[in-house]
Amino acid sequence: MTYDFRKIEEKWQKYWAENQTFNAENDSQKEKFYVLDMFPYPSGAGLHVGHPLGYIASDIYARYKRHKGFNVLHPMGYDSFGLPAEQYAIQTGQHPAITTEANIKRYREQLDKIGFSFDWSREVRTSDPGYYKWTQWIFIQLFNSWYNKDADRAEDITSLISLFENEGNGTVNAVCDEEVELFTADEWKAFSPKKQQQLLLQYRLTYLAETEVNWCPALGTVLANDEIVNGVSERGGHPVVRKKMTQWSMRISAYSQRLLDDLSMVDWPQPLKDSQTNWIGRSEGASVTFYTSSLNGTGEAFPIEVFTTRPDTIFGVSFMVLAPEHELVSKITTPEQKAEVEAYIEATAKRSERDRLADVKTITGAFTGAHAIHPFSKEPIPIWIGDYVLAGYGTGAVMSVPCGDQRDYDFAKHFNIPIPNIFEGVDISEEAFADKEKTVITNSDFLNGLPYKKAVKRVIFELEKLGQGKGKINYRLRDAVFSRQRYWGEPFPVYYVDGMPQMIAAEHLPIVLPEVEKYLPTETGEPPLGNATVWAWDVQKAEVVPNSAIDNKNVFPLELNTMPGWAGSSYYFNRYMDPKNTEEVFSQEAINYWQDVDLYIGGSEHATGHLLYSRFWQKFLFDKGLVPKPEFAKKLINQGMITGTSAFVYRIEGENTLVSKNLIGDKSVQPLHVDVALVNPSDELDLDGFKENPLYADFKDAQFILEDGGYVVGREVEKMSKSKYNVVSPDSICEEYGADSLRLYEMFLGPLEQSKPWNTAGISGVHSFLKKMWRLYHNGPDGVFAVSGTVPTADNLKTLHKTIKKVAEDIENFSFNTSVATFMICVNELAAQKCNSREVLEPLAILVSPYAPHIAEELWAKLGHRTSISTAPFPKFEAKYLIESSKEYPISFNGKMRFKMELPVDITKEEIEAAVMAHAKTQEQLQGRTPKKVIVVPGKIVNIVG
């Protein structure tokens, strides 16, 4: 009987679906194990072989854990809100929900063919109202919360209100907007309700504020910092400009320190932790307030707050620099300097973000004419503006210490500003000196002779005494803009009364995305939801009603923005625990049983987006007592990218002639991508297919210069992408070799975390392994299924048990590539031993089952089992079968292995040495010399020196 993988795989995929084999139980007595994949955005292009890599790895792990007796949660769903479906809708008028549905259907077909053990009964889709009801609900919880720094956790907004009522906000230690006015309890009570709402908004964990945002005109929306790469949009590469807009923001900065600290709790890849650490960007230093001199300018003394990591160098300050956008600039600039400053501001405003990034070498700036007073020396310090100071970081102003900071140094040199030296024994004639460890301060009054750390302490003490500064920790992490001017996203559960946002009560959720005629912004520049005609909130009826009913008494306008892509993905891992719950986001029973994700597999590109936002929401839900763990995923693995192997044909420059790769010689040729589907494993082009393909119509009549009757293409490893015609789909591999072969081969390619090239040719190795394994169970006449009850030999058991040991270790270490090699060795050995004993072949089927589940189920059934192999106990490793009576020792001379020698394992070092020295080959190697030393490592090696 031949290995008919098509029939077998179809049969078992149907069986698993019908029997719901992989549905997880929420009320199990078994120990839980939660294996999660990052859910995909269902794009129109479908899956290529690179996508399932992580899914296969997690599936192997999930199946392994089932064999180990765990109740495994292994769900899958779709991050189904997003730009491509909307762009498609703009172009074609097709509703994004329809496109999305079709794409999901295709994804599901492709996924099903690979034989994953997903619990599909728990599928979630972020664009499903039943799901985004809870996204909206969490948004409301954030709105109704503030961050209490004293308790270091989020609290209900009502506790803040009662603080205001009792003490005003003077004593409140909260994370809030930069500038909040101070008020007493009595003042608070006297404020109008609107004023109170405005003030509360400055404390809420999600808040509406006019912020500088990254506006992308081409996409017609704002972007978060992590959605911008090199100054252009991540999607599409469009320019991004700074713009002030009223937007919802998330006060993620409240969690900066905890997001940093709790990285030590999770087993995540170090590079990922590093990039989160960098992104959060904690720096310790001091905030110092300088006052402008009232002797010049308007005569008013304005405070300028700066942040510095080197307060110890305060006596080295010889100028200050403000960002061109800094609000003080217009107030302090002297009449004489006004023209120059304004010209500079105009010039920098014109430069795009990209230009600024591309050109960091050029030093520019302008003098304001104003001076600040040094807090200690009382000397006047000139105030400049320059675009090397960023408005968005710190306070947008710096105290410049040219002797201790290279940028300040370069700026000072360029504008001929003095560079006072405050470091003992350091030459600063060529460059600044920034080494904290070697710092000894001089020329600095009370700091003279102090090293860095002591000087910092002292100066902060003195600043506090003056009331002009204090120690401060600064974070680079900004609050996250949460509004998008898009259609295909979660609507906010928000309506506006007198311009103030109001939350819709939770019992009326979800607020369902309205229908619109057009998916573009309105003519007045409002977001696409501005096109909706039924998009107003009736507070009496508690429902969405036509806009015509808006009277601002009972019927109010609804929010027109939608939520960003990361909203729905920031808690989906918790929702999977109880996905059908209509009363709660998840029940406490479910979350207390499943707790958190034990293993999360996905791409490293989500390091500072999804993975940071998810940790933020998790901590918020933790503070609210809704989840038991402050971190949602214990272990995380980044799977590497599978690159494509592009194929090229070569056209001779200026001719319609294509020349085979090895005949190019010194001809001048132009390489052209050719679809890899037209190339066979020997790199030969399918000439007929090529000529018939409409893509290559230009070459229909081309001349071909062939070698040995064929056309050999060139190959190069590139990113797998449609535009490079190097995409290989899993469907075609499943069709030709089967899902089990695909699964094995994806693992066999190399370590999970590494990026590696796909080459379909290599799949024949794992495919013939499966055939070989099949034959092991079918060695009767004409290949009929035949397994004997004979007692296995010592060799059989040795092969089996070393395989059990290695495979179990490999899975625990996520070294899936080496276990495939181990299976091959095992089957090769058993075949050589002509083993067909049930006692060996039955456990072997279980070992292979996580990797190649279809063939394993089929063999398991043939072995007489009536239930799925998926919960069969993993074979137990018995060390006794591996015990050897002798060991083949490598005998080395001066570290080089010369020959091997079989010796019993239970003899002493001395006996080994004696046996080795007595060997004829030893004497031959020594050629009469007496060894200086003989190293014997029992069980390992013998090395003879001399």
Add this chain to the structure above:
RNA sequence: GCUCGAGUGGUGGAAUUGGUAGACACGUUGGACUUAAAAUCCAAUGGCCAUUAUGGCCGUGCGGGUUCAAGUCCCGCCUCGAGUACCA
């Protein structure tokens, strides 16, 4: 620039705490079976030199070092990849 990761045959890769470098595959070559092909099986396959079997020398990006012994540890470089970028 900074941070992190990686360099091993023609190719993908293996090598547990320093202990037989190149497992397992792909590819290539030769052979068996076959009228033929496919499929399958067997053998060889890091480089160089030598040969009658036996052998010898070199070899894990480069240069040093530690060690009886280094792909693995230490120091200094080179190359590639990823992230980040005037962060005060």
